[in-house]
Amino acid sequence: MRFMRLLVSALALVIFVAGLSTRLGPLPPLGHLLDPVHGVWAVARSAKPVAMTRAAIPGLDAEVRVLVDRRGVPHIFATTEADAYRAQGYIVARDRLFQLELQTRATAGRLTEWVDSVALSADRAMRALDLAGYADRHFAELDTRGQEAQALRAFADGVNAWIDRMRARDLPFEYRLLDVRPERWRPANTFYLLQRMNWTLAYGQHGLKRQRVAVHVGGLAADALLSSQSPIQEPIQPNGQDEPRFEVAPIPPPIVSNRVASITDFPSAAPPLDGGLGSNNWAVAPERTLRGHAILAGDPHLELTLPSIWYEIHLVVPGIMDVYGATIPGAPGIIIGFNRDVAWSFTNTEADVMDFYREIVDDSSQPRSTQLDGEWVPVRERVEEYHDPRGQLIAADTFLTSHRGPLRLIDGDWLSLRWTAFEPSHTMGAMVEAARAKSAPEWLEAMERFDVPPQNTLVADRAGTIAIRSTGRFPLRPGNQGGRIVDGSASRNDWMGSWPVERMPFAVNPAQGYLASANQQPIDPAVDSTYLGADWRQPWRALRINQLLRRGMAWTPDAIAELQTDAGSARADHFVPVFLAAVDRLKQNNAVDPELRNAGRRLAEWDRRYGLDSERAILFELAMDELTVRTWDELENEAGRRIYTPSSAALTALLQDSVSLWWDDQRTAVRETRDSILAQSLRGALQSATERYGDPEEGGWRWSRVRTMRIYHLLRIPALSALDVPNEGGTATLSPMSAGGTHGASWRMVVELAPEVRGWTVYPGGQSGNPASAFYDDRIPQWSAGALEPVSFPSAPNDLAPDSVVARLVITPTRQ
Amino acid sequence: MRTLLRLALLGTAFALATVALGWIAVPAVGVLWGLVSSAPHRPALTASAAALLAWAVLLTWTAFAGRLSALLERMGGILQVPGIILLIATLGLAGVLAALGALGGAEIRRLRAPL
Numbered sequence: 018m019r020f021m022r023l024l025v026s027a028l029a030l031v032i033f034v035a036g037l038s039t040r041l042g043p044l045p046p047l048g049h050l051l052d053p054v055h056g057v058w059a060v061a062r063s064a065k066p067v068a069m070t071r072a073a074i075p076g077l078d079a080e081v082r083v084l085v086d087r088r089g090v091p092h093i094f095a096t097t098e099a100d101a102y103r104a105q106g107y108i109v110a111r112d113r114l115f116q117l118e119l120q121t122r123a124t125a126g127r128l129t130e131w132v133d134s135v136a137l138s139a140d141r142a143m144r145a146l147d148l149a150g151y152a153d154r155h156f157a158e159l160d161t162r163g164q165e166a167q168a169l170r171a172f173a174d175g176v177n178a179w180i181d182r183m184r185a186r187d188l189p190f191e192y193r194l195l196d197v198r199p200e201r202w203r204p205a206n207t208f209y210l211l212q213r214m215n216w217t218l219a220y221g222q223h224g225l226k227r228q229r230v231a232v233h234v235g236g237l238a239a240d241a242l243l244s245s246q247s248p249i250q251e252p253i254q255p256n257g258q259d260e261p262r263f264e265v266a267p268i269p270p271p272i273v274s275n276r277v278a279s280i281t282d283f284p285s286a287a288p289p290l291d292g293g294l295g296s297n298n299w300a301v302a303p304e305r306t307l308r309g310h311a312i313l314a315g316d317p318h319l320e321l322t323l324p325s326i327w328y329e330i331h332l333v334v335p336g337i338m339d340v341y342g343a344t345i346p347g348a349p350g351i352i353i354g355f356n357r358d359v360a361w362s363f364t365n366t367e368a369d370v371m372d373f374y375r376e377i378v379d380d381s382s383q384p385r386s387t388q389l390d391g392e393w394v395p396v397r398e399r400v401e402e403y404h405d406p407r408g409q410l411i412a413a414d415t416f417l418t419s420h421r422g423p424l425r426l427i428d429g430d431w432l433s434l435r436w437t438a439f440e441p442s443h444t445m446g447a448m449v450e451a452a453r454a455k456s457a458p459e460w461l462e463a464m465e466r467f468d469v470p471p472q473n474t475l476v477a478d479r480a481g482t483i484a485i486r487s488t489g490r491f492p493l494r495p496g497n498q499g500g501r502i503v504d505g506s507a508s509r510n511d512w513m514g515s516w517p518v519e520r521m522p523f524a525v526n527p528a529q530g531y532l533a534s535a536n537q538q539p540i541d542p543a544v545d546s547t548y549l550g551a552d553w554r555q556p557w558r559a560l561r562i563n564q565l566l567r568r569g570m571a572w573t574p575d576a577i578a579e580l581q582t583d584a585g586s587a588r589a590d591h592f593v594p595v596f597l598a599a600v601d602r603l604k605q606n607n608a609v610d611p612e613l614r615n616a617g618r619r620l621a622e623w624d625r626r627y628g629l630d631s632e633r634a635i636l637f638e639l640a641m642d643e644l645t646v647r648t649w650d651e652l653e654n655e656a657g658r659r660i661y662t663p664s665s666a667a668l669t670a671l672l673q674d675s676v677s678l679w680w681d682d683q684r685t686a687v688r689e690t691r692d693s694i695l696a697q698s699l700r701g702a703l704q705s706a707t708e709r710y711g712d713p714e715e716g717g718w719r720w721s722r723v724r725t726m727r728i729y730h731l732l733r734i735p736a737l738s739a740l741d742v743p744n745e746g747g748t749a750t751l752s753p754m755s756a757g758g759t760h761g762a763s764w765r766m767v768v769e770l771a772p773e774v775r776g777w778t779v780y781p782g783g784q785s786g787n788p789a790s791a792f793y794d795d796r797i798p799q800w801s802a803g804a805l806e807p808v809s810f811p812s813a814p815n816d817l818a819p820d821s822v823v824a825r826l827v828i829t830p831t832r833q
Numbered sequence: 834m835r836t837l838l839r840l841a842l843l844g845t846a847f848a849l850a851t852v853a854l855g856w857i858a859v860p861a862v863g864v865l866w867g868l869v870s871s872a873p874h875r876p877a878l879t880a881s882a883a884a885l886l887a888w889a890v891l892l893t894w895t896a897f898a899g900r901l902s903a904l905l906e907r908m909g910g911i912l913q914v915p916g917i918i919l920l921i922a923t924l925g926l927a928g929v930l931a932a933l934g935a936l937g938g939a940e941i942r943r944l945r946a947p948l
Contacts, residue, residue, distance in 0.1 A: 023940040030860055030933040037856070037926070051923045052856040053891040057908065058923070061899035194911075736910025789904035 045196035057193050059186035064789035066824035074103050074178040077830035083108060084817050085824040086809050089784030089792035092331040094814050098164075099171040101332045102349040104828055106175025109328055110202070113346040113786040115191040116324055117176065117206075118199055119731055120347060124209040124216075125149040129403045131195050134411055137403060144401040145283075145416055146423055148216065148438070152208035155441045165446030169204035172349040176202035190788055191732060197406070207445060210347040211469070215438035217294075217319070218365045219470035223500040223551050224373040225283055225427070229660050232428075234651050235272035241670070242268065242663045243500060246546075247538040247553035248670045251560050253473055253485060254522040255529055256541040259567070261560055265670045270678035271651040283373070283425055283434060294318055294760050295555050296364035297581070297751055298475040299533035299562055300483040302526060307571040310771040313477040314577050315353055315362020318753055319763040321728040323738055323794055325782030327352075327764045331810065332452075340452040341776060341810055343764050350449045353766060355776055357812075358455045359478045360768035364534045366471035366487045369550040371436040372494070372512070374421055374505030378431045387419045387433070388506045394420050421505070433505060435512070437490045442469050457482040457525075464488055465518050473522075473534035479770045484525040485532045487539040491516040491549055499548035520547075531566045535559040554664035557749035560587035574769045578777060581751060581765050582803030588665060588749040589625040589637055595672055596640060597621055599695035613696050616640075616703035619713060627747035629721035632713060634747055638724075638756075639702035641665070641748075647694050647701075650683055665749075720747070727758040728781055728797070730788075737788050742781065742801050752803070767805060777805035840883050847887035847931065859884050859927055860934035867938020876939045877932040884931030885924050892920065 037048030050056050066085060074081075079096045081104045086092065091108045095101040110117060122128050126143035128136035143149070159166040180199055192199060223243065231239035244266070251261040298315040306312055319326055327343040332351065342354015353362050378384035379393060386393040397418040405411045417424040419433040426432075447466040454460035457478040464474055464486075471489025476482075492499075492512040503510045522539035524532055535558035539549065564587065565580055566572075600617035603609045609617075620640070623633030645662060648671065652659050671679055675691040682689050689697075711717035721743040730737035744761060746752035752762050764780045781800040785792035799806060811817040843866060850858035863880045870876040895901050905916030912919065 019940070019944050023937070023944055026933065026936040026940050030864075030937050033929065033933055034857070034860060037930075047926070048856045051919075051926055052851070053888050053895065053923060053927075054852050055855045058892060058895050058901065058904065061895050061901040061904040064900040064903065065898065190907075734911055736907055788907045789900045791900070791903075 040196060045194060049196075050193060055185045057190065059188075060190045060193070060787060061789050062186050064785070064787045064791070068823075069825050070827075072107065072178070072182060072826060072828045073831040074107060074175055074828055075831050076174055077103055077828060079830070081828040082814050083826040083828065084811075084814055084822050085826075086817065087821050087823055088329070088806060088808075089795075089823075090329045090331060090808070092333065092809070092811060092814075092817065094333045096334065098334050098337055099167055101334050101338065102168050102171035103175040103178070105330060105332060105344075105349060106172040106177075106202070107179045107828065108175075108330070108826075109344070109346045110176040110179035111187075112784055113324055113328060114176075114179070114199055115189040116346050116731060116786055117202065119191075120213055121206045121209045124152070124213045126401070126403075129405060129411060130408075131197055131406060133405045137412060140403055141412075141414060143216075144414065145425070146216070146434075147399065147416065147418065148212040149209060150399075151439050152212045153205050156205035156208050158441050163446065164449060165443065166204070168349040168449050169207050169445065172207065173202045173204040189786060194732075195406075207347055207349070208442070210345060211442060211444060212438060214345075215436075215470045217470075219368070219370050219438065220436075221367070221369055221371065221550070221552075222283060222373075223369045224371075224502045225432075226552070226661055227500050228373075228428075228502050230652065233271075233273070233654075233660060235269065237269040238271050241266060242661075242667050243552045244667075245500065245548055245551045246542045247556055248666055249537075249556035249560065250541050250543075251537055251556060251563050252522070252541045252544075253487060253532075253534040253537065253539040253559075254524045254541070254544070255527045255532075256544055259529075261556075261563070262541075263669070265673050267674055268667065268671050268677065268679065273651055273683070283423075283427055283432065294320075294755070295536040295558065295753065297533075297535045297558055297562060298362040298364050298473070299531060299566060300475055300477040300485075301566065301569075301572045301577065302483050302530040303481040305530040305566075305570055305572055307573045308769075308771065310479070310769050311477040311481050311483055312572055312574055312577050312767065312769050313355075313360040313362060313475065313483070314581060314765075314767045315364075315475065316581050316752075316762040316765040317353065317363065318761055320760050321726060321763055321781050323728055323730045323782055324786040325763065325780050327780050327782075329778060329780070329784065329808075333812070335813075338453050339812065341808060342766070343778070343780070348445065348448075350445075350452050352448065353764065354452075355768045355774055356452060356454070357774055358770075359457060359460050359476060360770060360774070360776070361451070361460060361474065361476045362766065363472040363474055365536055366473050366489055366539060367536050367550055367553065367555075368471045368487070368489060368491055369499050369548070370438075370469070370471060370490065370492060371434060372492070372499070373432045373434055373502045374419075374510070375502050376419060376424065376431045376433050376505040381431070384417060384424065384431060387424070387431075389420065390506075390508050396424060419505075421511075430502075432502065437469050437492065437515075440468075440490070444468055456480060457484050461486060473536075473539060475532060475534065477768070477770050479772065479774065481770070482526060483532050485523070485534060486518075487522040487534075487549075488518075491521070494548060497546070497548050500551040516547075520545075522549075529567070533559065533562045533566060535562055552664065554666060555749070556666050557586065557588040557591075558751055558753070561585060561751060574767050574775070574777060578765070578767045578805045579803070581762065581767070581805075582745050583751045584626040584628050584631075584745045586625055586627060586747065586750045589623075589634075591669065592641065592665070593620060593623065593625055593637060596637075596695055596699050599692040600699065602692055603696055609696075610700075612703065613700045616699045619703065620699065627720055627745060627750050629719070629743050629745055631720040632716070632718040634720045635710065635718050635723045636702050636706050636713075638747060639705050640699045643698035643701040643705070644668070644695065647682055647689075647698055648679060651679065724754060725758055726754060726761055726781070726801075728794075729759065739781075739794050739797050742797055744801060745803060762800075765800070765805060774810065776808045776810060778808055779805050836879075840879065840886065843879065843883035844887040844890070847884045847927070848891055851887065851891060856926075856930070859930040860937075863931040863934020864938040864941075866931075867935040867940070868942050870935070870939065870942075877935040880935035881928040881932040884927040888924055888927040892923065
C-alpha cells in the first residue's frame, strides 16, 4: 500500500513535469515559459533601459561610448569606423535581435524550422529564387580587405558579441514564444537583407505579366496596358514643363481568347499595391525657402510592422563620419539620413531589371542542358530540403538553374530568369562611402556604385545644391525591347550591359527650384525613350507633390513636414469629375435613377481630401474598386480571378474612349459604355457603403472609422500589433494607405541644410523590439498625428544634455 | 512563530533554487522538503505555500526592476485572458510543483520509516 502511494505521487510529479516540458500545440513548454526568473517574465526586466552598463566586444580598437537619448536613439561615439559598426551591430542586436534573424530566415527560406509547414509556401518561393545562395556568393566575391567587407564583418562581430554576452533575461520575447534560440550572425546575412529588398522592390516580372495579358486579350492591348510610357508625364528629371502632360494613347480592344492563362508566378511575388508601396522624396532649393537653406524630405512607403523595418541611430567617428538617420536592422551604417553637410533619401525607381528567357531544353520533362548559339549549356540542379522545428524533413524540392538564373516550367515553357539581383552588388559599399560625403557631388559620386535595387537618389547639401539621379543597374536590351519573354537560345538576345551613370535620369539645381520623385516614370520619353521599365502605376503622388511645391516660394521645415501628410489627392481630383460628368450626361438623357442621383450628389459634396473626419472618401474609394472590377472583367480567368489589374493610370487612358469594347461587361447581355459603367460603379459604391457602414448621415462613413492602418507584429500576433491606427491619407495621397492598411509611410524625415544641420523624424513604431518596452510603439501616436520630432545631433558625448540621456553604455575591447 | 520561520527559510530555498536552476528546481526542493520535514502533517501544504511565496517575491522584484504590467497586458492579449490570470497561473504552478515534490518526498520518507 505504501509503495502504491509512492508510485502514485511519483507518477503524478513526473507527468506534471513532463507536461510542463512539452510544447502544447502552438504554446511553448509552460514550465520554462512561466519561470519567474528565466521565463517570459524576465522580458519585463530587460524592457527597462539601464542607466549605466559596460560591455566588451572582441577585436574592438578602442573604447566606444553609446548614449541613448529620450527617444531611444543611440548615439555611438567611436574612434574608428569599424568600431562604430561593431557597436552598431551590438546595439541593433540588443534592440532587434529577433527581427535580424527573422528577416534572414525569411530570405533563406528557413521559416519552417521555426513555425513548421505554415511557412512552407513562403520558404519555397525564396528557395526557388535561391536568394540566399546568391547572397552567399556575392559576399564570397567581395574584396576581403575592402571597406564593404570590413564593415559587414565589424557589424557581425558586434551582433555576435551581444548574442554571446546575452543573459537569460535578454532573450527576446518571440524566441520564448517559439521556443527557439538565436543563431550566430554571419557577415553575409547583410546581403540576405539586400536580396529581400530586391524581392520587395524590384521583382516586377513584367515579361511574364505581359505574356499572360497578351494571351488573354491580345498583344496590342497588352502593350498598351503595360506600356513603357506613362500616360501622365510629370517626370523626376524635369522636362521644362510647368504642368503635367497627359499623353493618352488609345487602348486597343481586347481580343478575348479561349486559352486560360495560368497564374503561376515565378515564383510568387507580392501583389502590386497601388496604394501603399512606394515612396516620396523632394528637396527645395535655398531660393524657395524662407531662411535660404535647402530643405530635403523623404518618406519611404513599405509594409508597416512592429518592430518597424527602420531603426534610428547616430554614428560618430571624429574626422571621418558623423551620420544620423534610419538604418535597416542588419545593415551597417545609415540608409536614409544626413551628416553635417549632406542629407539624402530614396524612392524606388520601379525599373524593369529582370527578363525571362524561353529556353530550348534537351529534355522537356527533365532538362539537363539548355541551348545557346547551337551549343548545349549544362543546367545546375539544386535540392532544397525543408525541416520542421524538430529537425524532421517535411518537404524537398529540386530546382534548376540555367546559365542565366533559375529555370522553371511556366505555362508549358521552360523559362529562365535573369535579374540584376543575381549579379554581385556594391550597394552596401556605396552607402557606407556616401555617408562620409561633404557635398552633394561627392555623395553622388560615391553612389555611382549603388546598383540594386534601383533607387531615385535625392541629395541636398549645405552649399544649397539639390540633385537627383535614378541610380542602379539598368539593363541595356537589344532593340530597346523590354517587358517581353525573350528567345533564350541566342546570346544576341542577352543584355548588352547596363546604363552608364551619365545616361541615368538626373537633375541638379533645376530652374524650377525643387526636385521630387514618387515612383513615377523618371524621364520623359520625349527626352529619352530608352526602355527603363513598364506599367508605371503611380503618377498621382508625383502630380500632387509637384502641384504643391510649385505654389510655394518660402518653404520652412514645418511647412514641408505638413506636406508629408497632405490629405489631398491628385487621383481623386482626376476621377471625381469623371464620375460626376458621367452622371450629368446621363441626367441629360433622363437616364438617372434616384439612387444614382443620390450617389452623385454625395460624391460632389466631397472636398477630395482624406481627412480623418471625411465622410465621403470611402464612397470614392468603393466607386474606384467597383470601376476596376467592372472594367477589367476581360482579364479574369475561368476561376474568376483577375490575372492582372491595370493601374488607374491605364484607366485614365481608357476613359478617353467612351465606347471601347473594354467597357462592355461580358457577364451581362447588354453592351455597356463608359458612362453606364461609371454610373453602375458609383451606384454600387453607394449600396456597398450603406450596407457596410450604415446611413451616410450617421457618422459611420468617417474615414478614421472605415480605413485605418494595421501595423502587425512580425509574427502577426494581434496583441503585439497596433491595429486601427488613424492615418490622414488614402490610396495615392502623400501619406498613402494600402487597402488593407498594412502599407504606408514607414519613415518620415525632414532636414534643413542650414549652417547647423537640423533634422526631424518619426516612424510608426519604436526603437525596441521588446513588446514590454516603453520604446516598442511609442512613436505611433506622433506618426498618426503627422507630427515629426526634432532629433538630437550631438558632435560629442558632452553635447547631449545629461537629462536627455536615458542610458549609457561603455564598450571596451576584450582580448581574443 | 516556528511555522513562519520554517516558511521563510523554505521560501528562500525555493527562490534561490529557481534563480540558480530555474523552475525545474522547485519540485526537487519540494522532494527534499518532504524527505527532511520534521513536520508530521501536511509537508505538501507548507512546501506549496513557501514556493508560492518565493515566486511571488521574484515577480515583485521583476515588477520593480522592469515593466511587468506592460508585459502582462501583452501576454494577456496573446492568450486572450486578463493578465492577472497569468500571474495567478504562474504562482499556482509553483505551488503545485512544490506540493507534488513534497508529497513524493514524504512518501519516500514513510517508506523508509519502520512499520
